[in-house]
Structure formats: C-alpha cells, structure tokens
Amino acid sequence: MATEESFGDLVAADDVLLFVNAAITATGQREFRSEAGEQRLSLDFLHSYILGNYRELYAAVLALDVNDHNAALIVQGLLATAGEATAAQRRTEGRLIARRLALLPPQRVYRLIRELRRAKVNNRRTRAILRDWLAARPDPALDAVKYRAGLKLALRHTHLAPPGAELGDFLFRPARRSAFATPLLDSWRRAHYQQSALYELPYSVAEGFAAKHGITRGTFLEKIAPRMTRQEQLRLQESGRRHGAEAVRADLARMPLTRLAGYVLGLPTDDRVRRRAELTEALRAAARRAAGPHRGSWGRVAAVLDDSFSATGSGQKRRRPLTAALACHFLLEALAAEYTPLWTSGRTDALLVHPLGPTPLGLRIVDALDTAPERLLIVSDGWDNAPPGLAAEVLRVWRTRLDPDGRTSIVHLNPVYDAEDFDVRRLAPTVPTAGLRDAEDLPTLVGLARFAEGRTGLPELTAYLDERTRAFLDPPAPATTPVPEPLPEDAR
Structure with a gap:
C-alpha cells in the first residue's frame, strides 16, 4: 500500500510540475511549431485537469513566477468554481488571488473581468475580490481615462457605484459637464x-x-x-x-534584462555593432541587478545556448526563444565565477546572434562538459536535430556512466511550450527540464528543477509550494529603491 501511495505521489508531483512548466511558458499564442488554436486547446485542458484534481496546488501556483496569461486563467478558474472549495480553501485562495491581482498589469485585470462577465461568474466572492482591487487602484482618474471601457464594465459587473460623482459622470454621462475639476479628466474632454x-x-x-x-x-x-x-x-x-x-x-540602464535583450535583438546588425559598448554595458548592468546577492557565487558555469532557426519564434512571439537565451547568457555571466558560453551556431559574439541553421545540441553539450563545469545550463526549445537524438544519448551516458554522483549539475531551461505533449520538450529523462519565460526567473527555476528529476514526490513539492506561498503572501518590506513602473499593455 505504501508503494502505491508513493507511486501516486510521484504521479501527482509530475502532473503539477507539468502544469507549472506550461503556466510559465505558454500564452495561447502561435509558436514556431504549433498554431495558436493548438496552444489554447492544450492549455485549457491542463487548467481543467489540474483544477479538478489538485485544487490546492493549482491555487498555490499563483505564488510562482507564472506568466500573466496563466495567472489570469487560474484566477478565473478558481472564481468560477468557488462552490467546489471548502471554507479553508476559499480563505487561502482569496488571499492568493488578491495578491496576484495587485501584481498583474491593470489592463490584464480588466480583461479578466470581461471574461468573468462573459462566463457569467458573478458570485459574492468574485464581487468582493474585484471590489477590493478597484478600491486599491492608486489613481481612479487615470484608470477612467486609460481603461475607460474596462472600468465601466467592472463597475457594472460588481454592482458598484463610481468613486465620486465627477468620475461617474465622466464614465457614464460625459456630456453632462462642461468641465471637470480633475485635471486629467478635463484634459481628455478638451x-x-x-x-x-x-x-x-x-x-x-x-x-x-x-x-x-x-x-x-x-x-x-x-x-x-x-x-x-x-x-x-x-x-x-x-x-x-x-x-x-x-x-x-x-534609459537603457534601468530596463529589465529580458525586455532589454528583446530590444537589442530587434535592432539591425549595423546598429548593434555601432552601439556595441552602450548595449553591452546596459545588458551587463541589468544582469547584475537580476543576479543580486548571488552574483559570482555559482562557480564554474557552462551554458549551451540555442540560436538555431527555430529560435525565430513566431509572428506573435517574435524571437522570443532567442531573447530568453541572450538574456540568460548575460545573467549567467553575472552569476558565474568562471563562465563558458557555447551557442549552437558556433558564434562567439553574443551581441550579434540571430536565428540561423540547425540545432546541434549534442555536440555543444560535449564541448561544454569538456570544460568540467560545476553547472551546465542548456537554454533551448529541445529540438535536437543535428544529428537527432545525440543530446539525449550524451546526457544519458554522462549521467549514468561518467558522472553518476552528479558532480556536475545539469538543468535544461525551455522557453517554448509543446502543445502536443502538454509540456515543454525534454532532452533526456536523466536531466531536469523547467519552463522559462524571463531570464530574471532563472535562479528560482534552477531550484525548482530538482523536483523534475522524478525522484521527489508530492510531500516535498507541497512543502516547497507552501513555502513559496508564505513568501508570496507576506513579502519583505519594500526597499528604498524606486518602485518599477507598470508593464505596458503588450507585456508578458
């Protein structure tokens, strides 16, 4: 019986980790090898499956570094099925939802409210959570101008009165007033x-x-x-x-690392060459900020970085895999005491990388292991095709015969969701794979990857999620540095 329970725990842990990878990488948009419809269908199934079978763990995923698209879907799923939760579950879920909504870009929350209205989810719990979110908005006038349609719909859906007669007139009866006392509202009128x-x-x-x-x-x-x-x-x-x-x-020096990497890759090659010093210093400064106290503490690190043609991404996620690889390159440079980057194309100039050619992951992994690293990070979509399957065989032999004690830590980070397999594509069963969205999340993902090796069951994963939930709900006091501005409407 104990064996059956242990096997069940392993299956449950694997299911939840599979969902975490999807929630980090998938956005329901077209990828290089799958259409948007496939992505959405696959993602919808995963959400329904995990919510129906592991509700508490499903809610706890809100405390992880999942992307905004999936965070909104989790919130919608929890609110739509509030009647299926126990009183204790509802209390925890309410706190998780409130905290996550506070971190989401406002346009994403207004879009969520529109989806809740379309799905006719308007229970008392939903109205209370949305009421508190609206009441906490720092500048109602800005929301009224910038997200006018969304705010009107939110007030109607929650049965709330606008905060003030003037704002109510602006939203629902703008012709009633010849002028507004609030400067921003009057600027919109003029x-x-x-x-x-x-x-x-x-x-x-x-x-x-x-x-x-x-x-x-x-x-x-x-x-x-x-x-x-x-x-x-x-x-x-x-x-x-x-x-x-x-x-x-x-001001490039103040930009987040992954966002800055995407900007650099969008520049023509001539501009990158001309502005090499400026762009390189900006990327390294962003990487140092992302590394924080871990800077220089990772020892000898080797990285295999995928800049093959599939790193082009898609029209909706242009160069996204390559952006993740470039950002990881600079972050690993900051984290490592000694760093060896190996691009699949063989290029050595990271600033000038562009998607081209096949994916000889196996050959590059051999080159990386030759440097005797303490850590090997592989950033790739997992499509090893030059020759096919070599990476899996190299990693199998290395882990089972050459390094069975695990002296070298190997982690595969995959920025692309595979809709067909309901997961990110893996290189080898002996190497943990984690989904990757932003390079800034890399240290956390490397820690989470230990659960993906298949030897850790549900109790350990649950304890980890509980720890992350506590930290998420009770964050440390903010530092004295300026609070970053909200992400733009196309973010994440």
Whole structure:
C-alpha cells in the first residue's frame, strides 16, 4: 500500500510540475511549431485537469513566477468554481488571488473581468475580490481615462457605484459637464477639440487623439515623450529616431534584462555593432541587478545556448526563444565565477546572434562538459536535430556512466511550450527540464528543477509550494529603491 501511495505521489508531483512548466511558458499564442488554436486547446485542458484534481496546488501556483496569461486563467478558474472549495480553501485562495491581482498589469485585470462577465461568474466572492482591487487602484482618474471601457464594465459587473460623482459622470454621462475639476479628466474632454490638451494625456490615450487631429507621427512622438512610461520609451525609441523625434529616448540602464535583450535583438546588425559598448554595458548592468546577492557565487558555469532557426519564434512571439537565451547568457555571466558560453551556431559574439541553421545540441553539450563545469545550463526549445537524438544519448551516458554522483549539475531551461505533449520538450529523462519565460526567473527555476528529476514526490513539492506561498503572501518590506513602473499593455 505504501508503494502505491508513493507511486501516486510521484504521479501527482509530475502532473503539477507539468502544469507549472506550461503556466510559465505558454500564452495561447502561435509558436514556431504549433498554431495558436493548438496552444489554447492544450492549455485549457491542463487548467481543467489540474483544477479538478489538485485544487490546492493549482491555487498555490499563483505564488510562482507564472506568466500573466496563466495567472489570469487560474484566477478565473478558481472564481468560477468557488462552490467546489471548502471554507479553508476559499480563505487561502482569496488571499492568493488578491495578491496576484495587485501584481498583474491593470489592463490584464480588466480583461479578466470581461471574461468573468462573459462566463457569467458573478458570485459574492468574485464581487468582493474585484471590489477590493478597484478600491486599491492608486489613481481612479487615470484608470477612467486609460481603461475607460474596462472600468465601466467592472463597475457594472460588481454592482458598484463610481468613486465620486465627477468620475461617474465622466464614465457614464460625459456630456453632462462642461468641465471637470480633475485635471486629467478635463484634459481628455478638451483633447477632443484642442490639440495641445492631448499632450497632457497618457501616450496610449493620446495616440488616438493625434490620429483624429491629423498630427504627424514625428511631431506627436516628440511632444508626447515626457508622458511615456519607460517601457513605451524603449518600444518606441527606434520609431522616434526614424521620425526625427529625438526626445523619445529610453534609459537603457534601468530596463529589465529580458525586455532589454528583446530590444537589442530587434535592432539591425549595423546598429548593434555601432552601439556595441552602450548595449553591452546596459545588458551587463541589468544582469547584475537580476543576479543580486548571488552574483559570482555559482562557480564554474557552462551554458549551451540555442540560436538555431527555430529560435525565430513566431509572428506573435517574435524571437522570443532567442531573447530568453541572450538574456540568460548575460545573467549567467553575472552569476558565474568562471563562465563558458557555447551557442549552437558556433558564434562567439553574443551581441550579434540571430536565428540561423540547425540545432546541434549534442555536440555543444560535449564541448561544454569538456570544460568540467560545476553547472551546465542548456537554454533551448529541445529540438535536437543535428544529428537527432545525440543530446539525449550524451546526457544519458554522462549521467549514468561518467558522472553518476552528479558532480556536475545539469538543468535544461525551455522557453517554448509543446502543445502536443502538454509540456515543454525534454532532452533526456536523466536531466531536469523547467519552463522559462524571463531570464530574471532563472535562479528560482534552477531550484525548482530538482523536483523534475522524478525522484521527489508530492510531500516535498507541497512543502516547497507552501513555502513559496508564505513568501508570496507576506513579502519583505519594500526597499528604498524606486518602485518599477507598470508593464505596458503588450507585456508578458
């Protein structure tokens, strides 16, 4: 009986880890080898399966570094099935949901509210959680201007009155007032007929008014630059340069590592060469921030980084696998005391990498192991094809015959969800694989990967999730550094 229970625990742990990998990597969008419909169908099945069989663990996944798309789906699933939860489960879920909603970009939460309304999920628990989230919004006027349709729908769905008569008029009866006392609301009113007023609005709102007034792109970007968030400045810097708007200039030194890596890969090769010193220093500074207290503590590290043609990604996730690999490269450089990077293409200039050629993972893994690393990290979608299967055989022989004691820690990080297998593609049963979204999560994922080796059961995984849940619900006091701005609307 004990053997059966132990086997059941291993199966449950494997199921939950499979879901965690999916929740980190999958976004329901097209990947290089699968269509968006396949991704959504596969992901929907996983959510239904884990929610139905492991409700407490399903909720605990909110405390991990899952992407916003899956965090919203988990919240929706928990709220839609509130009647199936016990009182204790509802209390824990309520705290997890409230904390996760506070971290989500507001546009993602308003989109979630729209989905809850469409699914007719409007129980008392749902209304209470959304009421508290709306009450905690720091600037209701900004939400009213920037997310007007979403805020109106949220108030209707939760049966709440707007916070103040003026805001209520702005949302539901804007023609009633000839002017608003709140400056931002009045700027929105005046922007309909006064061009200068639109430059007092957030960029995403002002853009529509600029088109309405026929303002040229260069002029608009130059004048609206002070109203942009850091992420908007980064996204529009090259566009501003093309249109002569020099005021649109991002402070690269302050950008998150993965976001910055994506920006660098979007630049033409000539620009990367010309700005080599600036871009390299910005990436290394971002990597040092991400490494934090672990900087230089990982000993000898070797990395096999996939820059094959499949790292192109898709039209919806352009260069996403390569972006993850480049960001991991700079983060591992900061974490390691001695670092050896090996790109599958054989290139040695990380700043100029681009997706090209086959994926000779096996050969690169042999080269990496020749350096006798303490840690080997493999960042790849797992499609080893030059020759096929060599990576799995190399890793099997290494782990079973050459290094059975595990002196070298090997972890495979995969940024691509495989819809057909309901998981990220694995290289070998003897090597743990974890899903990867942002390089900043790499240290946590390497720690989580130990559960994917198949030798750890449900009690250990549950204890780990409980620990992460406690840390998530009771975070340490904020540092004195400035709070980062919210992610832009296209983030994650």
